[in-house]
Each structure stands twice: as structure tokens, then as C-alpha cells.
Amino acid sequence: MDWGQIFVISITAMVGSTTIIYALAALGLNIQFGYTGLLNFGQAGFAAIGAYSVAVVTATLGQSLWLSIFIGLIGAVIFGLILGIPTLRLRADYLAIVTIAAAEVIRQTVRSVSLNEYFGGSDGITGKYAREFYSFNPFDQAISWGPIQFNSAQASWITVVGWVLIGLIVLLTWLLVRSPWGRVVKSIREDENASRSLGKNVYFYKMQALILGGVVGSLAGIYWAIDAQSVQPDNYSSRFTFFAYTILILGGAARVFGPVVGSIIFWFILVFIGESLTQLVATGIIPDTILRSDQIGQVRFMLVGLALMLLIVYRPQGIFGDKRELALDDR
Amino acid sequence: MTAKTATSASDSVSARAVAALSGVKSEPGITKPDEILVAENINRHFGGLVAVDVDRLSVQRASITALIGPNGAGKTTFFNVLAGFDTPDAGTWRYENHELRNKAAYKIAQLGMVRTFQLTKVLAKMTVLENMRLGAQRQLGERILAAPFPFAWSGQEEQVTERALTLLRRFNLYEKKDDFAGTMSGGQRKLLEMARALMTDPTMIMLDEPMAGVNPALTQSLLGHIKELREEGLTVLFIEHDMDAVRDISDWVVVMAQGRIIAEGPPASVMRDKAVIDAYLGAHHDEELTKSGESLTQNKKAKST
Numbered sequence: 125m126d127w128g129q130i131f132v133i134s135i136t137a138m139v140g141s142t143t144i145i146y147a148l149a150a151l152g153l154n155i156q157f158g159y160t161g162l163l164n165f166g167q168a169g170f171a172a173i174g175a176y177s178v179a180v181v182t183a184t185l186g187q188s189l190w191l192s193i194f195i196g197l198i199g200a201v202i203f204g205l206i207l208g209i210p211t212l213r214l215r216a217d218y219l220a221i222v223t224i225a226a227a228e229v230i231r232q233t234v235r236s237v238s239l240n241e242y243f244g245g246s247d248g249i250t251g252k253y254a255r256e257f258y259s260f261n262p263f264d265q266a267i268s269w270g271p272i273q274f275n276s277a278q279a280s281w282i283t284v285v286g287w288v289l290i291g292l293i294v295l296l297t298w299l300l301v302r303s304p305w306g307r308v309v310k311s312i313r314e315d316e317n318a319s320r321s322l323g324k325n326v327y328f329y330k331m332q333a334l335i336l337g338g339v340v341g342s343l344a345g346i347y348w349a350i351d352a353q354s355v356q357p358d359n360y361s362s363r364f365t366f367f368a369y370t371i372l373i374l375g376g377a378a379r380v381f382g383p384v385v386g387s388i389i390f391w392f393i394l395v396f397i398g399e400s401l402t403q404l405v406a407t408g409i410i411p412d413t414i415l416r417s418d419q420i421g422q423v424r425f426m427l428v429g430l431a432l433m434l435l436i437v438y439r440p441q442g443i444f445g446d447k448r449e450l451a452l453d454d455r
Numbered sequence: 456m457t458a459k460t461a462t463s464a465s466d467s468v469s470a471r472a473v474a475a476l477s478g479v480k481s482e483p484g485i486t487k488p489d490e491i492l493v494a495e496n497i498n499r500h501f502g503g504l505v506a507v508d509v510d511r512l513s514v515q516r517a518s519i520t521a522l523i524g525p526n527g528a529g530k531t532t533f534f535n536v537l538a539g540f541d542t543p544d545a546g547t548w549r550y551e552n553h554e555l556r557n558k559a560a561y562k563i564a565q566l567g568m569v570r571t572f573q574l575t576k577v578l579a580k581m582t583v584l585e586n587m588r589l590g591a592q593r594q595l596g597e598r599i600l601a602a603p604f605p606f607a608w609s610g611q612e613e614q615v616t617e618r619a620l621t622l623l624r625r626f627n628l629y630e631k632k633d634d635f636a637g638t639m640s641g642g643q644r645k646l647l648e649m650a651r652a653l654m655t656d657p658t659m660i661m662l663d664e665p666m667a668g669v670n671p672a673l674t675q676s677l678l679g680h681i682k683e684l685r686e687e688g689l690t691v692l693f694i695e696h697d698m699d700a701v702r703d704i705s706d707w708v709v710v711m712a713q714g715r716i717i718a719e720g721p722p723a724s725v726m727r728d729k730a731v732i733d734a735y736l737g738a739h740h741d742e743e744l745t746k747s748g749e750s751l752t753q754n755k756k757a758k759s760t
Contacts, residue, residue, distance in 0.1 A: 299603040304588070304596030304612065311578050311589050317540065318576035322590050323564035323655055324597075332599050452579045452637035 125407055130399045135271045137395040141279070141351045143387045144286035145171075145344050149368040150375070150383030151293050152340030157369075158377035159301055160333035161313030163220035166207065167368050169227030170338040172360035173199040174345030176234055176243065179355040182253035184242055189256040193346055200342035204335035212330045219334075224362060235357035243357070250354035257282075257350050282351045289347070290384060293340055298380045309333050310378075370432060376442030385443055393431060397424040468686045472518040472706040473721070481720025481728075484511030491516040491659055491690050492537070492568070497546035499532055499714075506532040507543070508714040514659070519681065519691045521701045521722070524711035525735050530694045531573060533711065534663055538570040539563040550659070565592060567658040573667065573694075575644040577651075579637025583628055586636050586647060587619035588612070590654025619654060626650045626680065642673040649680060660684060662693035666700050678704050702726070710734065 137143065149167050156162040177196030181187045207226055211219045234243040243249065261281040266274045274280045300306050308329050311319040316326045349355050367390070375386025401420045404410045415423060441447050479487055492514040499507040507529040514520050522530050535541035537548060539560035548555050550568050564570075578586050594615065595601050596608030623629045626646045631639060636647060645665055652660055665681070666674050674697070681704055684691055695701050701708060702722045709719040712734035718725055725731055733740070 296603060299605070300599070303602035303605065304594045304608060305599055305602035307581070307585060307589055308597050310581060314578045314580060315576045317560075317572070318578060319589070320540070320560045321538070321564055321570050321572070321576070322651065323561050323569070323592055324589075325559075325561050336599070448635065449580045452635055 125403055125409070130396065130403060132271050132273055133399050134392055134396040136273055138388045138392045139272055139283060139287070140391070141282060141286060141347070143391045144283065144290060145348045145351070146368055146371055146390070147290055147384045147387035148286075148293070148344035148347060149341050149364065150371040150387055151290070151297065152337040152344070153368050153372050154337075154377060154379075154383050155297060155300075155340065156333055156337035158372060158379070158382070159306065159313060160309040160330060160337075161216065162212075162330060162334055162337075163216050164207075164223045164334065164337065165220045165362070165365055166223030166225075166227035167338075167341045167344075168360040168362060168364035169223065169230045170200050170203060170341035171345030171348070171364060172227070172230050172234065172357070173203055174342030174347075175349040175355045175360065176249075176345075177342075178346050178349040179249040179251075179253065180242060183249050183251045189254060189350075196342050196346045197339055200338045201335050204331070204338040208331045208334045212327055212334065224365070227360070227362065227365065231357050231360050244355075246357060248354060248356035252353060254350040254353050282347075286347060286351075289343065293343075294380055294384060301378075301380065305329075313378075373442055374432065374435060376444035379442070379444035382442060382444045389443070390428075394424060394428055397427050469682070469706070472515070472685060476515055476518065476707055476721065479515075481718070481724055483716045483719055484513075485719065487513050487515040489516040490514065492548065492550050492692070494537060494548035495546060497533065497536055497543050497548065499529075499536055499541065499543045505714050507536060509533060509546075509711075509716055512709060512716055514690060514692055515707060516690050517685060517688050518706040519685050519693070519704055520707045520709060521705035522692060522694045522709050522711060523696070523698075523701055527713075528711040528734075529714040530711050531663060534570065534661060534694060538568065538661060540570075564655060564657075567656070568661065569652045569655045569657040569659070570661040571645075571648045571652055571663055571665065573663040575641070575648050577636040577639070577644045577647050579635060581636060582633055583623065583636050583639070583647060584616070584619055584632040586651050587623060587654050588615050590651045591615040591618070592655055615654075622650045622653055625683075627676070642669040642677075645669055645677065646673075646680070649677075653684075657689065659690040659692065662691065664694050664696065666695055666697045674700065698726070 149171055152170065153164065153167055156164045174196040177199050178189065178192045181192030181195055182189050203226070207219070207223055211222045233239065235246045236243075237245055258278055258281065261277060263277040263280045266276050267280040268274065274283065301310070308319060308324050311324070312326055312329055320326050345360070348359070371386035371390045372383050373386070374390055375382030375384065398420060401410070401415065401424060402417065405412075405415055405417050405420065435442075441450050475488055479485055490513040494509060494512045496511075497507055497509045498505070522533070524530050532541060536543045536546075537555075539555065539558055539562070546556070550563070550566060553566055555563055578589070581589070594608065595611055601607045620629065620632070623632055626649070628643065628646060628650065631643065636644070639647065649662065649665065662681070665677055669677060678700055681691055681693070705722050707719065708722045708725040710717050710725060710728070710731045717730045717734055718728045720728070
């Protein structure tokens with residue numbers, strides 16, 4: 125048993141690119157669901173648009189990476205409009221149904237055989253298409269900082285960029301939600317007829333929140349595509365959205381830092397449990413008759429599920445949430 | 456201002472409102488001297504049920520008009536239609552010079568015709584002060600592009616806060632300003648909703664049962680607040696079941712029954728109107744129930760044999 129190694133891997137995962145990707149996706153959901161009350165179950169669709177814009181525009185069409193990022197962001201705006209125009213006038217449930225279906229439509233489209241030459245089918249697109257980004261890498265070797273140890277200079281660079289990006293989005297969210305704009309969207313979350321009776325164009329604000337959160341979600345996909353230099357359609361299944369929701373609720377919805385802390389804790393627990401079990405099985409402390417090494421991947425999700433159930437029972441407001449607000453729900 | 460001069464001012468405003476309506480005949484749909492709101496041929500049905508079928512209704516400017524009627528008369532549905540929260544199957548209505556048909560509810564509120572709800576809609580998870588600030592119109596900080604830059608809107612926010620605090624003092628809610636609105640009692644919520652509606656700086660306010668579920672002491676203060684609105688030149692249209700309250704504050708009463716306006720006029724005369732009494736108590740309320748009584752006993756006999 126090498127506990128030192130388990131901790132290094134787990135703590136590195138806490139700040140690693142997976143944490144960043146899901147933090148970004150959850151930050152987008154926080155604007156939509158946390159503050160405005162929009163049930164967007166299609167965050168994976170927004171992320172897929174970002175990721176595939178990068179991969180297709182650079183690898184398939186041979187255009188600039190910066191152009192591809194721009195197209196990814198515009199694509200998210202258009203996707204938000206397409207989802208929002210028919211559904212935002214209806215009850216909240218309809219948005220949930222439409223978004224979860226639309227995200228699946230995108231995933232099935234990019235993995236379809238007939239569009240193989242553009243999107244690469246179920247294998248996705250892999251290549252060194254993000255060279256332009258890594259040419260700015262100021263690090264000539266992997267950085268290590270205490271227990272945080274990256275395995276390459278490239279990983280160090282993208283991680284730093286990722287956290288700067290998260291910092292900017294957290295700052296923007298913080299500025300927005302404490303402004304009168306934030307007041308209006310929070311009033312819509314509570315009772316949109318009340319906002320309407322006070323002269324607020326509810327539909328317009330919902331659209332703004334949906335698009336803004338979607339653009340942040342597409343940044344998650346863009347970031348993932350640049351980090352991995354490959355895109356796979358099945359990464360953008362509804363599991364992606366549900367993880368992002370889990371993270372949001374874990375950290376505390378409608379809290380500026382909720383998604384970031386939620387993502388850090390979620391991935392720490394997941395990696396820590398996975399690594400611990402791997403070592404326990406490898407060293408024979410847990411015998412093969414109870415758990416085989418190929419079962420660890422599933423079991424760690426069972427344990428994470430258990431941890432989440434305990435959280436919902438004992439701290440339903442999430443880590444940062446305010447219990448007084450939940451108490452007001454039933455009145 | 457002393458209490459005495461306040462009452463006399465209130466009396467004179469009330470007298471003026473009554474005087475303006477004195478020449479108006481008490482018949483449904485009658486034209487008034489200075490109409491702020493006119494609705495014509497409004498029809499709203501839910502399947503086979505005709506909820507609202509109003510030929511004409513007008514509201515006199517700077518007066519307090521009560522809309523009364525038995526349960527299920529269509530008052531709230533009519534209210535929803537007027538405020539843009541429901542779409543009628545037919546009809547047109549005008550507020551000042553604005554045609555309101557096909558206008559969204561938020562636009563109607565922006566024009567200065569603001570409503571409250573029968574079941575109060577305070578925003579429970581926001582503080583009382585935030586509830587109030589939300590009411591202010593044309594806030595630069597509500598635009599998404601200006602919102603991230605506090606220096607652009609903080610000046611306006613201060614003015615809004617100042618106005619909100621003044622209103623909260625007037626409605627005796629100042630001490631509650633930092634509490635979540637959800638912690639307030641039903642009566643306080645009614646007060647907050649009215650104060651919040653005033654934050655929009657309306658010219659006409661529509662109150663849906665402002666006194667429902669409010670204790671008698673608070674009812675008196677609510678009535679006082681409504682009278683104050685008229686003193687400020689606002690037009691008030693309100694739905695109410697409490698007849699004492701209606702008699703006390705309204706200048707004009709409109710009675711609805713089964714979706715139609717059956718009578719209107721000054722409170723004292725309307726409440727003596729035969730059609731109104733019939734609508735509330737039934738047309739045969741003073742007749743003996745001999746016939747139906749007989750049939751009941753016959754039924755019993757038939758069963759026992």
C-alpha cells in the first residue's frame with residue numbers, strides 16, 4: 125500500500141483538467157439552473173458543440189484554432205436560441221425534455237456513419253490540431269508544486285489556463301448575480317409571474333441566461349478538445365450533464381464557488397476511491413473473491429453514489445448552500 | 456402633517472372623486488367623465504364554461520373602484536385578462552391611449568398598470584428590500600451588458616434603495632427590510648406586495664383581494680394605504696369580498712355575476728340593488744321552500760316503503 129502515491133494522484137486530480145472541464149460545465153448550469161431555475165438537461169450538447177467545432181474546423185477543415193473557438197462559442201449561442209425560442213414560454217419541464225433530447229440528437233449526429241468523413245463517427249477526431257495553443261506554452265518542463273505533480277509541460281500549461289478561465293467566469297458570475305440583472309433572474313427562478321407583474325420581460329431574461337450558461341458549457345467542450353487533442357462523441361452523452369448537475373448540487377446551487385468546489389471534491393473522491401481500491405486489490409488486502417480489479421471502475425461510482433445520498437440527507441443545501449433558503453420552500 | 460389635516464385631505468380627495476362620479480347613472484357599462492381604462496366585449500371561456508362575458512367596463516381616473524361578486528363570478532379571470540396574464544377569446548381594452556389587446560403582461564406593467572395577486576407572490580428567498588428594488592423600472596443594471604460594471608448602475612441603485620426604504624417606512628415594514636420575505640406573515644406579505652407594486656411608479660394599481668386572510672387590525676391599515684393611493688392621484692381597481700371594506704373606501708362599485716357585469720354605481724345604492732342581492736343570495740331567497748320540502752318528505756316515504 126503506497127498511500128503517498130494515492131494522495132499525490134488524488135490531489136493532482138483535484139486541480140487537473142477533468143476537474144476544470146466539469147467545473148466549467150457546472151458553472152454554466154449554475155447560471156441556468158442555480159440562479160434562473162432553467163432545467164437545462166442538455167449541457168452535454170453545448171459542450172459537444174464547443175468540442176466538435178474545435179476539432180472539425182482545425183483537423184477536418186484545416187482552419188485556425190482561434191477561429192474554431194469562436195465558431196464553437198457562436199454555435200452555442202445558436203443552439204441556445206434554437207432550444208429557447210420554442211420552450212422558454214412553456215413550463216420548466218418542457219425545457220428539460222427538449223434539451224436532453226437535443227443533446228442526444230447532437231451526439232447521434234456526430235457519431236453517425238454517414239457523416240463519418242466530417243466527424244469521424246464513433247471514434248471521433250484525433251490529431252495534433254491544438255498546436256497553435258501549445259506554441260504559447262511558457263513552461264519547458266512539467267511543474268510540480270507540493271503534492272501536485274503534472275506529468276508534462278503541456279498538462280501544466282493547459283491546467284494554468286483552465287484555472288484562469290474558471291477565475292474569469294467565477295468573477296463574471298459574481299458580478300452578474302449581485303447586479304440588478306441577477307435580481308431579475310432570481311425572481312424568475314422563484315415566481316416568474318411576479319417578475320412579469322413588475323414589468324420584467326421574463327422570456328428575454330431566460331433566453332439570456334440559457335445562452336450565457338450554454339456558452340460557458342461550450343467552453344468546457346472547447347477546453348476538453350484542446351486538452352485531449354481528440355474528441356469522442358460518447359464523452360458527450362447525458363452522463364456528462366448528470367455529472368455536472370451532481371457537482372453543482374454537491375457544491376451548492378446558486379453559490380458562486382459552488383460548482384468549482386463541487387468539481388474539486390467530486391473528482392477527488394472519485395479518484396481517491398478508485399486508486400485506493402486498485403491498490404487494495406493489487407496488494408491482496410481485498411481478495412479477488414470479493415472484488416476483482418476490473419470491477420473497481422463500477423464500484424467507485426457506487427460508493428460516490430452512496431456519498432451523494434448521505435450528502436442529500438444530511439446537507440441538502442450542498443456545501444456552500446444556505447439552509448434557511450431551503451426552509452422557506454415549504455411555506 | 457398632523458393626523459387631523461391628513462384625514463381632512465383624505466376626505467376632500469374622496470369627496471372630489473365622489474363628486475366627479477355623481478352625475479353618472481348607475482347602470483352597467485355606463486360611460487364615465489374621465490376614463491382611464493375601458494374594456495369592451497371581453498369574452499373568455501374555458502371549453503363550455505363562459506368565465507367572462509363583459510360588454511363594457513370603464514374605470515374613472517383617480518378613483519377607487521371595487522369589483523365585487525359571488526365566488527366564481529369571473530372577477531379574477533377578468534383581472535387576469537385586463538393585466539395581460541390571460542388571453543381573452545374576444546374583446547378589446549384600452550388603458551390611457553394604449554390598446555392592450557395582444558400586449559404582453561410585462562408591457563402592460565411598464566405602461567403603469569400594475570397588479571397584485573390573490574395568492575401573494577412575494578419572492579420568499581429574497582430579502583424584503585430586494586423584493587422592493589425589483590419593482591423599480593428602467594434599471595440600467597438589469598441589462599446584461601451593463602450588469603457586470605457596478606459603477607454604471609450603482610448611482611441608480613442608490614436612488615432605487617432610497618425610494619424603497621421610504622415606501623417600506625410608510626408600510627411599516629422598515630424593520631423587516633433585511634429579512635427573507637418568506638418569513639413574513641400573510642398580512643405583511645399583502646403589504647409588501649402592494650408596496651412593491653408601487654415601486655413600479657404606476658398610475659393604476661389593480662389589487663386582487665388585498666384584504667383576504669388579513670387580521671382586522673391590519674385590514675384597517677391596508678384600507679388607509681389604499682386611500683392614500685387615491686390621494687396621490689392613483690387609480691385603484693380592487694377585487695374584494697369584505698363588504699365593510701368595500702363600503703368604506705370605494706367611490707364606485709362594479710358587481711359581476713356569472714361572468715357578466717350586472718350592476719354598478721356608488722357603494723350605498725349598489726348594495727341595495729335587487730339584481731345584486733339576487734346574485735349573492737339567489738333570486739328566490741325570501742320564498743318558502745315548501746315545494747322542495749314536500750318532495751323531500753315524499754322521497755323519504757318512497758324509500759321507507
